[in-house]
Amino acid sequence: MNVSHFQTEFDKMMNRDYFSDKVHPLRQDAFSKFLEIGLPTKKWEDWRFTNLSSISKGNFRISEIQDAPKGDLDISPYKLKDIDTIVIYNGHYQETLSSIPSGVQLLSGLDYLEKTNSEFNSPEHSPFDLLNTAFMDSGMSIVVDSNVDVEKPIRMLFISSGLESLMVTPRIHIDLGESSSVTFIEHHVGNSTSFFQNESVFVILGQNAQLNHIRIQSNSVSTANMAKIQVEQNADSRYTFFQFADGSRLGRLNIHAELKGEGADCSLNGLALSNDSQHLDNHIIMDHQVPHCTSSQNFKSVLQDHSSGVFNGRTIVREGAQKTDSNQSNKNLLLSKNALINSNPQLEIYADDVKCAHGSTTGALDKDALFYLRSRGLDMLSAKALMVRGFATELLDLVKHDGIRDFITDRFDTWLLENTTA
Amino acid sequence: MLKIENLHAGVEDKAILKGLNLSIKPGEMHAIMGRNGSGKSTLANVITGREGYNVSKGDVLFNGESILDWSPEARSLAGIFMSFQYPVVIPGVNNTYFLKAALNAKRKHAGEKGLDAAGFLKLIKEKLKNVDMDSKYLLRAVNDGFSGGEKKRNEILQMLTLEPTLAILDETDSGLDIDALKIVAEGLNNFRSADRSFLVITHYQRLLKYIDPDFVHVLIEGQIVKSGGKELAQELEEKGYSWLES
Numbered sequence: 263m264n265v266s267h268f269q270t271e272f273d274k275m276m277n278r279d280y281f282s283d284k285v286h287p288l289r290q291d292a293f294s295k296f297l298e299i300g301l302p303t304k305k306w307e308d309w310r311f312t313n314l315s316s317i318s319k320g321n322f323r324i325s326e327i328q329d330a331p332k333g334d335l336d337i338s339p340y341k342l343k344d345i346d347t348i349v350i351y352n353g354h355y356q357e358t359l360s361s362i363p364s365g366v367q368l369l370s371g372l373d374y375l376e377k378t379n380s381e382f383n384s385p386e387h388s389p390f391d392l393l394n395t396a397f398m399d400s401g402m403s404i405v406v407d408s409n410v411d412v413e414k415p416i417r418m419l420f421i422s423s424g425l426e427s428l429m430v431t432p433r434i435h436i437d438l439g440e441s442s443s444v445t446f447i448e449h450h451v452g453n454s455t456s457f458f459q460n461e462s463v464f465v466i467l468g469q470n471a472q473l474n475h476i477r478i479q480s481n482s483v484s485t486a487n488m489a490k491i492q493v494e495q496n497a498d499s500r501y502t503f504f505q506f507a508d509g510s511r512l513g514r515l516n517i518h519a520e521l522k523g524e525g526a527d528c529s530l531n532g533l534a535l536s537n538d539s540q541h542l543d544n545h546i547i548m549d550h551q552v553p554h555c556t557s558s559q560n561f562k563s564v565l566q567d568h569s570s571g572v573f574n575g576r577t578i579v580r581e582g583a584q585k586t587d588s589n590q591s592n593k594n595l596l597l598s599k600n601a602l603i604n605s606n607p608q609l610e611i612y613a614d615d616v617k618c619a620h621g622s623t624t625g626a627l628d629k630d631a632l633f634y635l636r637s638r639g640l641d642m643l644s645a646k647a648l649m650v651r652g653f654a655t656e657l658l659d660l661v662k663h664d665g666i667r668d669f670i671t672d673r674f675d676t677w678l679l680e681n682t683t684a
Numbered sequence: 685m686l687k688i689e690n691l692h693a694g695v696e697d698k699a700i701l702k703g704l705n706l707s708i709k710p711g712e713m714h715a716i717m718g719r720n721g722s723g724k725s726t727l728a729n730v731i732t733g734r735e736g737y738n739v740s741k742g743d744v745l746f747n748g749e750s751i752l753d754w755s756p757e758a759r760s761l762a763g764i765f766m767s768f769q770y771p772v773v774i775p776g777v778n779n780t781y782f783l784k785a786a787l788n789a790k791r792k793h794a795g796e797k798g799l800d801a802a803g804f805l806k807l808i809k810e811k812l813k814n815v816d817m818d819s820k821y822l823l824r825a826v827n828d829g830f831s832g833g834e835k836k837r838n839e840i841l842q843m844l845t846l847e848p849t850l851a852i853l854d855e856t857d858s859g860l861d862i863d864a865l866k867i868v869a870e871g872l873n874n875f876r877s878a879d880r881s882f883l884v885i886t887h888y889q890r891l892l893k894y895i896d897p898d899f900v901h902v903l904i905e906g907q908i909v910k911s912g913g914k915e916l917a918q919e920l921e922e923k924g925y926s927w928l929e930s
Contacts, residue, residue: 633734634772638786638842639760639793648785652776652825 263320263429265297268393271324271429275397284376285398292386292395301389308388311572311604312543316486316512322429322458324399329428330354337419340451343665345415352423352454353400353430363416366444367405371433374403387518390488394431394462401432401461404446408439408468415445415474415663422452422459422481432461438471438499445474447666450481450509457485464492467499469523474502476666480509480673483540487513495555497523504660505532506670507542508677514543521548521555521583528557533657535677536569536601543572548590550583550616559590562657564650565601566681573605577620581612590620595627595653597646597681642684650678685710685747685881686731686850692741693730700726702906703742708850713882715892717917718903719925724885725769727903728854731883732766733759746850761793765848767839769855774826779838782826783808787845811844814874816867833864840871851875852883857891869894889921902928 272293276286301318302309329352337349337359346363349356355370362368369377386392400420406412420432436446450459459481467473481487487510493501507513519528534542544561563571573592594603605622627649635645654674661667686708693701700723708714718724730737731744733756743750751759774782787807788798799807812819815837827835836856843851853872857865872882872895884897892900892914900916901908902925909928910916 628772628774629735631772631774633756634768634774635782635786636756637732637734637760637766637768638782638846639757639789640786641757641789642755644785644789645757648777648782649774652774655776655778 263318263322265300267321268296271322272396275324275399281399282372282376285372288375289396292392295386296389296392296396299389308545308574311570312514313512313541317458320427320456320458320486322427322456324397325353325428325430327354329424329426331356335359335421337421340419340449342417342669345417345447345665347417347419348402349419349421350400350432351421352428353432355400355402363412363414365406365410365412366416369403369405371398371401371403371435374405374435385492385518388490388516390460391462391490394433394460394490397429397431397460398433398462399431401434403435403437404444405437406439406442406444408442410439410442412442412444415447415666417447417449420448420450420452420459422450422454422457422485425455427456427458428454429458429460432459434461434463436463436465436473438467438473440468441470442468443472445476445663447476447478449478450487452482452485454482455484457481459485460488462490462492465501466494467496467501469496470498471496472500474662475504476661477503477505477515478670479505479507479513479515481513483509483511483538485510489515491515491517493517493519493528495519495521495523495526495528498525499523500527502529502660503531504657505534506673507532508535508673510540510542512541514545516545518547519549519557521550521557522552524552524554526555528555530557530559530561531657531660532561533654534561534563534571535674535681536563536571537566537681538569539567540569541571542569544574545572546575548575548577548588550577550579550586550588553582553584553586555583556587558588559592560657561591562593562595562654563603564595564597564653565603566597568598568600568602570602571604573603573607573622575606575620576608576610577618579611579613579616579618583613584615586613586616586618588616588618592622593653594624595650596624597627597650643682646684647678647682650682686883687745688742689745690742691730691739691744693726693737693739695726695736695738699740700906701730704903704907706901706908708881708883710849710881711876711878712899713876713884713895713897714899714901715884715886715897715917716901716903717886717889717920719887722903723906724887724903725854728766728852728883728885731759731852732756732764757789760846761790763849764852765843765846765850766852766854767836767843767856769858771827771835771839773828775828777826779824779826780804780808780822783842783845786842790846808845811841814844815841815871817841832859833861836860836868837864840868844871844875849879850881850883852885854885855887856884857886857888865891866894889917892917904929
């Protein structure tokens with residue numbers, strides 16, 4: 263999309279009568295900034311290995327009312343037991359298919375911003391962050407009051423569908439009051455042939471609050487999915503994140519976690535499976551700003567065919583953030599000679615009493631281990647599948663909710679069956 | 685059962701086995717002794733089909749059939765088992781899951797039904813006793829965090845579970861403390877039967893105190909230079925290998 267194309271869509275957005283105009287100044291400001299800098303190019307350090315041509319050459323338009331489903335939707339393939347689901351189809355909230363969680367305040371992204379407009383300071387680091395603020399059109403915000411433990415996990419199910427090239431821009435705010443807790447699942451699916459989703463999630467955790475955040479990125483393999491998760495943690499809060507990604511042609515996850523209160527703990531984990539010409543990225547910034555915080559990053563990718571990906575992990579320990587305990591691990595398994603991963607773990611430490619570890623490994627399946635398994639009678643396919651499963655197990659086991667873990671494990675096994683070759 | 689005829693094999697351009705002949709009949713236990721580098725492990729790897737070994741001459745027959753073109757899994761399913769000198773660590777792969785998959789592959793090959801989880805657990809608990817292993821090892825990843833002795837016992841556990849007709853033990857005794865050695869030897873002895881054969885590869889005479897091989901062979905520079913009974917091992921203990929080297 264070139265600049266004039268973005269401009270046309272932006273004008274349409276600003277003229278929508280069913281969107282609150284109170285956030286217009288915010289949109290206008292972000293869009294002006296975007297126009298100044300444009301889309302990232304390969305000359306930008308953080309974007310060197312991410313090919314954005316599917317977005318820059320695409321011809322997307324914002325999703326209109328007529329892009330909402332005409333009749334009944336069948337969401338049974340995405341059925342998960344014991345959770346509340348909010349369904350969003352091509353950017354349109356589906357009230358009849360959704361079950362509203364109790365114990366939380368659920369607001370549209372715009373309503374949330376309207377309420378907090380005066381104090382909301384949108385941290386915008388990339389052109390896609392700016393585009394999100396300019397074009398936000400869907401998603402929900404969840405506010406949990408202090409001391410409330412939300413029992414049932416809350417899922418937002420995003421479905422992309424159809425032949426139209428749509429640009430959908432979810433905006434999600436999750437605010438957890440002191441000592442509250444919730445499990446939040448983003449689930450991205452669809453059969454769209456051309457689709458650009460540019461999502462931003464803003465998480466604010468009050469003191470001692472706990473968010474368990476699971477992201478299932480299984481959108482169709484002809485879509486582009488950009489995601490930004492901005493996390494702000496106060497004292498003693500715990501944030502646990504796990505992404506399972508096997509979808510989209512281009513999928514990029516950016517997480518920026520700021521540990522602002524002592525005793526905060528942040529655990530970021532991801533498993534990416536790619537084949538054909540998929541490109542899946544994980545870009546992490548873990549920012550330790552105060553003493554006595556702990557963090558971990560554990561990202562693994564399994565790449566088949568000529569798929570590619572990037573792990574870019576930066577752990578920053580600021581001056582004075584003593585007793586920081588942080589580790590970072592990136593492991594990649596290449597199932598094909600043509601697969602490519604760029605792994606770039608980085609540490610920036612400005613304090614002197616900290617414990618920081620990081621490591622990165624990339625390789626093919628271990629030949630000795632393969633022989634070992636085959637010498638016990640397992641055929642080549644079973645031996646390989648067993649080893650890939652072994653590679654992923656520790657991440658799959660992180661999902662504590664049985665229904666969600668079984669759902670993700672089933673998807674993993676299906677992928678394994680289709681992507682293991684002798 | 686196993687017949688090795690004039691076997692020449694090596695790695696890349698390096699010749700290691702230079703005309704090895706060996707015949708093992710059902711029920712027999714053969715021990716092969718030799719220094720490091722004499723070709724003992726190459727022999728085990730060629731019999732089990734590890735990649736990277738070239739056979740330039742000769743043949744390996746198992747029950748009358750040449751197996752050199754067979755995949756490692758085909759050899760295993762036919763009844764050949766090797767206890768590895770260096771058992772491989774496989775992170776994330778649960779030991780029970782692995783053993784069950786291996787056993788069921790074998791059962792299916794034999795036209796039997798695979799065991800379910802309960803049936804397998806019953807069987808494996810019985811086998812664990814034979815090697816004095818705690819059932820906690822079943823829950824761990826294959827050989828992950830196992831001590832040297834635990835790894836070797838895990839190999840014997842796999843052997844007892846898969847019930848091969850030809851078991852090759854590649855330096856299974858190396859690095860074992862005396863208690864573990866006794867357990868491994870006892871496992872072997874109890875496992876002997878009229879239709880099962882053993883090829884025990886070692887460079888220490890110590891193991892032979894606890895097992896009774898029918899034949900002892902001395903391997904030097906890729907050839908068996910001397911064969912005899914158990915007394916040959918004793919002789920090697922006293923005189924070393926140099927009197928056999930030309």
